Amino acid sequence: MDILKFITAGSVDDGKSTLIGRLLYDSEAILADQLEALHASNRKNDDGTIDLAILTDGLKAEREQGITIDVAYKYFETVKRKFIIADAPGHIQYTRNMVTGASNAALAIILIDARKGVIEQTTRHSFLVSLLQIPKVVVAVNKMDMVDYSEEVFNNIVADFEKLAAKVDLVNVTYIPVSALKGDNIVYQSSNISWYTGDSLLQHLETVEIVIDDSSAHARLPVQWVIRPQTDELHDYRGYAGRVSSGSFKVNDKVTVLPSGFSSTISKIELYDKNLEEALAGTSVTVHLSDNIDISRGDIIVNSAGQPQLSNVIEADLCWMDTRPLDTTMTYLVQHNTKTIRCKIQEVIYKVNINTLEKEHDEDFKLNDIGRIVIKTAEPLAFDPYQVNKANGGAIIIDSRTNVTVGALMLRQSVE
Amino acid sequence: MSKYRLDYLDELEAEAIYILREVAGQFEKPALLFSGGKDSITLVHLALKAFRPGKFPFPLVHIDTGHNFEETITYRDDMIAHIGEKLIVGHVQDSINEGKVIEQKGKNASRNPLQTTTLLDTIAKHGFDACIGGARRDEEKARAKERIFSVRDEFGQWDPKRQRPELWDIYNGKIHKGENVRVFPISNWTELDVWNYIRRENIPLPTIYFAHQRECITRNGQLMAASPFLNMDADDVIEHKNVRFRTVGDMTCTAAVESYAFEIDDIIDEIASSKISERGARIDDKVSEAAMEDRKKGGYF
Numbered sequence: 001m002d003i004l005k006f007i008t009a010g011s012v013d014d015g016k017s018t019l020i021g022r023l024l025y026d027s028e029a030i031l032a033d034q035l036e037a038l039h040a041s042n043r044k045n046d047d048g049t050i051d052l053a054i055l056t057d058g059l060k061a062e063r064e065q066g067i068t069i070d071v072a073y074k075y076f077e078t079v080k081r082k083f084i085i086a087d088a089p090g091h092i093q094y095t096r097n098m099v100t101g102a103s104n105a106a107l108a109i110i111l112i113d114a115r116k117g118v119i120e121q122t123t124r125h126s127f128l129v130s131l132l133q134i135p136k137v138v139v140a141v142n143k144m145d146m147v148d149y150s151e152e153v154f155n156n157i158v159a160d161f162e163k164l165a166a167k168v169d170l171v172n173v174t175y176i177p178v179s180a181l182k183g184d185n186i187v188y189q190s191s192n193i194s195w196y197t198g199d200s201l202l203q204h205l206e207t208v209e210i211v212i213d214d215s216s217a218h219a220r221l222p223v224q225w226v227i228r229p230q231t232d233e234l235h236d237y238r239g240y241a242g243r244v245s246s247g248s249f250k251v252n253d254k255v256t257v258l259p260s261g262f263s264s265t266i267s268k269i270e271l272y273d274k275n276l277e278e279a280l281a282g283t284s285v286t287v288h289l290s291d292n293i294d295i296s297r298g299d300i301i302v303n304s305a306g307q308p309q310l311s312n313v314i315e316a317d318l319c320w321m322d323t324r325p326l327d328t329t330m331t332y333l334v335q336h337n338t339k340t341i342r343c344k345i346q347e348v349i350y351k352v353n354i355n356t357l358e359k360e361h362d363e364d365f366k367l368n369d370i371g372r373i374v375i376k377t378a379e380p381l382a383f384d385p386y387q388v389n390k391a392n393g394g395a396i397i398i399d400s401r402t403n404v405t406v407g408a409l410m411l412r413q414s415v416e
Numbered sequence: 417m418s419k420y421r422l423d424y425l426d427e428l429e430a431e432a433i434y435i436l437r438e439v440a441g442q443f444e445k446p447a448l449l450f451s452g453g454k455d456s457i458t459l460v461h462l463a464l465k466a467f468r469p470g471k472f473p474f475p476l477v478h479i480d481t482g483h484n485f486e487e488t489i490t491y492r493d494d495m496i497a498h499i500g501e502k503l504i505v506g507h508v509q510d511s512i513n514e515g516k517v518i519e520q521k522g523k524n525a526s527r528n529p530l531q532t533t534t535l536l537d538t539i540a541k542h543g544f545d546a547c548i549g550g551a552r553r554d555e556e557k558a559r560a561k562e563r564i565f566s567v568r569d570e571f572g573q574w575d576p577k578r579q580r581p582e583l584w585d586i587y588n589g590k591i592h593k594g595e596n597v598r599v600f601p602i603s604n605w606t607e608l609d610v611w612n613y614i615r616r617e618n619i620p621l622p623t624i625y626f627a628h629q630r631e632c633i634t635r636n637g638q639l640m641a642a643s644p645f646l647n648m649d650a651d652d653v654i655e656h657k658n659v660r661f662r663t664v665g666d667m668t669c670t671a672a673v674e675s676y677a678f679e680i681d682d683i684i685d686e687i688a689s690s691k692i693s694e695r696g697a698r699i700d701d702k703v704s705e706a707a708m709e710d711r712k713k714g715g716y717f
Contacts, residue, residue, distance in 0.1 A: 284433035
């Protein structure tokens, strides 16, 4: 069994929380005491049925305001797969929360209200899904019960979305007509929508293929910690501990350590008491090299035959996440893999109006703004373009005055 | 590209090891909070996988309410002797003696709320800048929104409105002096994942997790172990029951469930078919709908 992490993009008005609640409720992922609390709550739908949206509202303030502010994680499983839902808010003032939730998702559900069709927020959500390179996309056309389950309405929305998808470079899109409120095509296929013969949302989530990059050309191991017991019997033990972020390493692979550029060969791959022949993306291991070279936290071990870019002036996409605007004269910190160093955002190339996708030439980079910039770092970063290898192309900006994470970077290319 | 994927337990394990190593790499003085429960026992096992053959780069810290199940303390001491790592114990009794907290009175008296003070004092005394804990996001609604690196202010408080964005698997552990970070490596595990992992890895557990005979009383609809720490009155009837515990907290606030699950396979079957969530057996969450959120803001783990 494997795990699918997905995000739901939409707003309260689109019935997003109801959709998640319905998925949990109909797949029987809700336990008796939680159900009891749900029934005891005085929030009900107009027709007196339980308001399933309550299941995803975590924080008191959110319950009071009736909106999802933060990212909440929900867990459920079926016999086929385990699921982690990142439930992020859809309003524009919470763009940073959606970016956060999207960063780890393997699939995105974009919710469209059948009565409204493709609107401004659909453009925004699609742009963000594309920017964060979420591999699979489901467009759930919700509230089909409110449009008499009309095939024509659905087809028109699909046609409109296709145009948008082409504009923002979204591929692998699946369309499903649903009603979260009535339960149509969420877990069970709906008899109200007989013209639709595809999978229900859950059936699709259970069977969609998750692809991971296990090519040796993308083998990357950021070193987190060096294990040196320095005891009598383990006097010469020197293991580099880290998680393979992408690709795969095998014993005897020729590797290069960056930024130093020293080369060596993998002599052993350990996972606690086991020796592995191969370590695939996602595995936490301890690697030994045949040469004694100076390696510490912040270095990255890569396959010599497929090296990343090494540069300290890099063009990147930036999402600003702090209430204090970007200051291009200030020194920030950038954290990429296990390395944290000083940096400056030396140029704003353009900003994107994420509702219209128009480029704006405005230096003023505020909360939730997204655009293209040039970053200069105190030391070179060994990175891959985010579009090519997400795992080695994302980084965060930290404000050293507050220590808060203020920006998300999708690195693109060296501009030296 | 191929379709190969790690099994979900491998994936969860790899993530937890990665997070533990980030703690080691990013902090000067971390600690692992050890309660004696299955989640923190799992953390110790994951730490072995993250750092052996080296030593742990942190001590284990136990906040002892003095109202523990004896089995938990026996387990703790045996485990420490076996792994040869350092243990620091913070005693709630010391906080009471120092007058920092006052023992609750009445029938539902518990030392559970008092441990927050002892925990914060222990953190301050040793200058810990990161505390690793076994909390999981599936336990409760407030936990579902907590970060894996969760910053606490000087007063140990969690501010759900001021959480840092946490992107990809990049964890920002930068803090100011006096602040500390709570780190939750098994955030993404469910109760069943923990049990399946314990079975797969053959991790020993305190005996109270398995069905046994015990003197119990029924209070507020839940079975409580009869003990000198539980204030009893004439209405309380002691019954002999076959029970086990799903969490291991203070004896005064951890309810038992009737069970005949003597082996780990039985427990997994029982949980898989259970209709009561794990925290449903913790009386301290039942006070109000927002109980957990309020306690977390106050510095409770």
